[in-house]
Amino acid sequence: MSTDRTVANFHTHCYLCDGEGAPADYARAAVERGLVALGFSSHAPLPFPVDWVMTRGGLSRYSEEAARAVRVVDGKLPVFVGLEIDYVPDLVAPDGDAFPEIELDYIIGSVHFVRGDADEYLTVDGPIDEFLETLDRGFSGDAKALVGEYLANIRSMLTNYRPDVLGHIDVVRKNNGEDRFFDSSARWYRSEMMSVVEAAAKNGCIVEVNTGALARGKNVIYPERWVARELVSRGVRMMVNSDAHRPDRLTFGYEEAFALLRSVGCRDHWILTHSGWRSLPIGDE
Ligand SMILES: [Zn+2]
Numbered sequence: 001m002s003t004d005r006t007v008a009n010f011h012t013h014c015y016l017c018d019g020e021g022a023p024a025d026y027a028r029a030a031v032e033r034g035l036v037a038l039g040f041s042s043h044a045p046l047p048f049p050v051d052w053v054m055t056r057g058g059l060s061r062y063s064e065e066a067a068r069a070v071r072v073v074d075g076k077l078p079v080f081v082g083l084e085i086d087y088v089p090d091l092v093a094p095d096g097d098a099f100p101e102i103e104l105d106y107i108i109g110s111v112h113f114v115r116g117d118a119d120e121y122l123t124v125d126g127p128i129d130e131f132l133e134t135l136d137r138g139f140s141g142d143a144k145a146l147v148g149e150y151l152a153n154i155r156s157m158l159t160n161y162r163p164d165v166l167g168h169i170d171v172v173r174k175n176n177g178e179d180r181f182f183d184s185s186a187r188w189y190r191s192e193m194m195s196v197v198e199a200a201a202k203n204g205c206i207v208e209v210n211t212g213a214l215a216r217g218k219n220v221i222y223p224e225r226w227v228a229r230e231l232v233s234r235g236v237r238m239m240v241n242s243d244a245h246r247p248d249r250l251t252f253g254y255e256e257a258f259a260l261l262r263s264v265g266c267r268d269h270w271i272l273t274h275s276g277w278r279s280l281p282i283g284d285e
């Protein structure tokens with residue numbers, strides 16, 4: 001798979017946010033692996049202090065470094081500049097006009113924060129100790145309420161904005177392991193997830209299969225299989241990204257991701273080209 005010119009990655013984080021390596025390093029790795037396209041999606045600046053996002057002033061450097069990466073690949077594959085923009089209700093949204101100082105080829109819209117009863121923004125996708133803190137400080141230990149707010153935020157984002165790509169649709173499963181915090185087969189969870197699926201289908205965005213947690217040693221892919229099946233059955237366009245935080249993880253977990261898509265009857269995955277989004281056949285194993 002890694003030398004097959006049918007895979008791409010549009011969800012990557014370099015050292016300008018919380019990743020390692022420069023955009024040019026990703027570009028070299030993409031050429032080595034024979035990727036068909038590469039996109040940068042650093043975490044967009046936020047209006048409150050967070051150490052894993054870019055600063056507003058860092059956006060011009062991001063553009064410059066991406067331009068350097070384009071020179072490095074020297075036409076061997078198309079390289080695109082995007083942002084992973086958070087949706088925090090009433091504060092920040094994956095809106096095309098959110099960062100006018102940078103020219104963007106695409107936007108990934110993601111939810112990383114919930115609030116609950118806290119007077120601060122708490123992360124849903126951090127390591128386990130951070131998740132426990134979110135659960136405790138915002139929700140007094142009520143995981144159902146935490147999950148409910150996360151999914152409500154996703155729905156609200158999809159109702160009001162048009163990101164090109166929906167990031168890690170059910171990232172709230174990250175620390176749930178074998179249903180440690182909530183029963184992922186419970187009727188309330190399935191019904192909340194289904195309404196997110198419906199919202200994604202109505203929105204028309206591409207939904208990514210995100211393998212980022214695999215590189216962090218967790219046996220989780222977003223979305224889980226039944227959610228992927230529901231998305232595919234509604235004709236939602238799917239893509240595969242590794243949410244790479246290191247250049248050597250550009251295609252980490254891709255075999256599992258494509259196997260997941262095949263298993264739910266998905267025949268194509270979507271990539272960005274210089275003439276817009278288009279599909280490539282997934283093919284047989
Ligand atoms: Zn993310």
Ligand SMILES: [Zn+2]
Nearest residue numbers: 011013084243
């Ligand atoms: Zn990401």
